[in-house]
Structures are given as C-alpha cells and as structure tokens.
Amino acid sequence: MITLYSFGPFFGLPDASPFVLKAMTLLKLAGLRYVEDHGGYSRAPKGKLPYIDDEGTIIADSAFIRFHIERKYGVDFDQGLSAEQRASGWAIEKMLEDHYYWALVHTRWVDDANFAASAAQFFAAVPAPLRRLVEAIVRRKIATSLRAQGMGRHSREEIAELGRRDIEALATLMGDKRFLFGDAACGADATAFAFVAESLAPELDSPLRAATLANANLVAYRDRMLSAYFQKYAA
Numbered sequence: 604m605i606t607l608y609s610f611g612p613f614f615g616l617p618d619a620s621p622f623v624l625k626a627m628t629l630l631k632l633a634g635l636r637y638v639e640d641h642g643g644y645s646r647a648p649k650g651k652l653p654y655i656d657d658e659g660t661i662i663a664d665s666a667f668i669r670f671h672i673e674r675k676y677g678v679d680f681d682q683g684l685s686a687e688q689r690a691s692g693w694a695i696e697k698m699l700e701d702h703y704y705w706a707l708v709h710t711r712w713v714d715d716a717n718f719a720a721s722a723a724q725f726f727a728a729v730p731a732p733l734r735r736l737v738e739a740i741v742r743r744k745i746a747t748s749l750r751a752q753g754m755g756r757h758s759r760e761e762i763a764e765l766g767r768r769d770i771e772a773l774a775t776l777m778g779d780k781r782f783l784f785g786d787a788a789c790g791a792d793a794t795a796f797a798f799v800a801e802s803l804a805p806e807l808d809s810p811l812r813a814a815t816l817a818n819a820n821l822v823a824y825r826d827r828m829l830s831a832y833f834q835k836y837a838a
C-alpha cells in the first residue's frame with residue numbers, strides 16, 4: 604500500500620496544496636490505492652509535501668512521484684498523445700508549478716484578509732497562545748521564498764496580471780475539450796486540475812479566483828475532474 608504524506612483537506616478540497624492534489628490525482632488516474640498521512644511534514648526528505656512511501660521506497664516531489672508510478676507500475680499517463688502534445692503538457696505543468704504557483708502563494712499568504720480567511724486555517728490546531736507567533740514565522744518564511752523566487756518583488760497588481768495571463772493561457776489551451784488534449788485525462792491534467800481547483804477555493808476572494816471564474820470552461824473542467832475522481836468534494 605502507498606502512503607501519501609499530505610496536509611489534509613482544506614478549502615472544500617482534498618488538500619490545501621496543489622502539488623498534493625496533483626499527486627492524489629496521478630494516483631487515482633493510475634488506479635492505485637493509497638492512504639493519507641497528515642503527520643509527515645517534519646520528516647519530508649525535501650522539506651516539502653507531497654512525498655510517498657511505497658512499500659518502503661520514499662519518493663519526494665510530485666514530478667518524481669509521477670516518474671515512480673510510470674516506472675514501477677508501467678503506467679503511461681500520456682498514452683495516445685503525440686510527442687508535441689506530451690511536450691505541451693510538460694510546458695503547461697511547468698507554467699503552473701513554477702510561475703502561477705507563486706502568484707497563488709502570494710494571494711494566500713501575503714494579503715492580510717485572504718490570509719485570515721484561508722491560510723490561517725492551517726494553524727487552527729496550534730494552541731492559541733502560540734498561534735500568532737507560528738503564523739508570523741511561517742508567513743515570514745514564505746515572504747522570503749517569494750522574494751528569492753522573484754514573484755515577491757512585484758506589486759500586488761503586477762502579480763495579479765501575471766497570474767491572470769497564466770489562467771487565460773490555460774483556458775485558451777483547454778478550449779472546449781473535456782481534458783487538456785481531448786476526451787481522456789493525461790498527466791498534465793493532474794496538475795491543471797489541481798491548480799484550477801485551488802484557484803477556485805471560495806475562501807479566496809482574489810483576482811486569480813475572479814480570472815478563473817471568468818472562464819466557464821475551467822470551472823466545468825474542475826467540476827468534471829471532481830466528479831470523476833473526488834466525488835466527495837463534487838458540488
């Protein structure tokens with residue numbers, strides 16, 4: 604049995620992290636059963652979630668989880684796709700993971716009102732006297748990461764504009780297809796779905812949420828993926 608180390612359900616979604624939601628979706632696409640463990644963050648080999656324990660083999664990072672599933676279980680998530688479609692899928696994933704993600708992080712963690720309504724939920728279990736301190740330490744760490752990555756050097760408006768461009772690009776590439784490349788979900792759909800679903804979390808009244816909501820095809824895509832793979836969270 605595979606153990607997936609995750610944060611746990613937040614924002615009406617199976618997990619607060621788009622990378623964890625991506626890994627869950629990959630496991631489901633591959634038809635692999637897994638159990639979740641919400642207590643593994645302190646032992647995360649790369650200091651981040653997700654990671655998995657597959658019968659004693661530890662794999663950290665959603666990309667390497669994907670490669671592990673492909674190698675060990677003989678799964679081709681992109682079966683039937685052309686070389687060009689596979690390359691496009693990878694490019695879409697990296698736009699969302701290495702660019703859009705940071706706009707989403709900024710929205711959740713920097714803006715005070717959004718933080719109070721969303722990310723602060725993570726600390727609900729921390730004893731009250733310590734909660735403010737822990738929140739402040741984590742927010743400072745995230746602000747430092749945002750600056751180091753580069754996104755954190757832009758103004759709020761500039762970050763919103765960059766994030767909107769990503770969402771518009773994704774919506775255009777999706778068009779009126781059921782999934783990114785047709786009638787079947789592929790590897791990149793795990794990522795695209797995860798980021799669209801996290802963007803639409805109702806707790807976050809952000810320009811990114813508004814941009815996603817403005818694209819009916821993305822909202823329908825989120826609903827379709829939830830119904831297919833996360834029935835409990837479907838509307």
Ligand SMILES: N[C@@H](CCC(=O)N[C@@H](CS)C(=O)NCC(=O)O)C(=O)O
Binds near residue numbers: 620652663664665
């Ligand atoms: N490249 C990693 C990114 C994972 C990641 O950024 N996870 C975040 C949550 S969304 C995390 O665990 N952050 C905790 C930290 O940086 O301390 C993947 O694809 O799994």
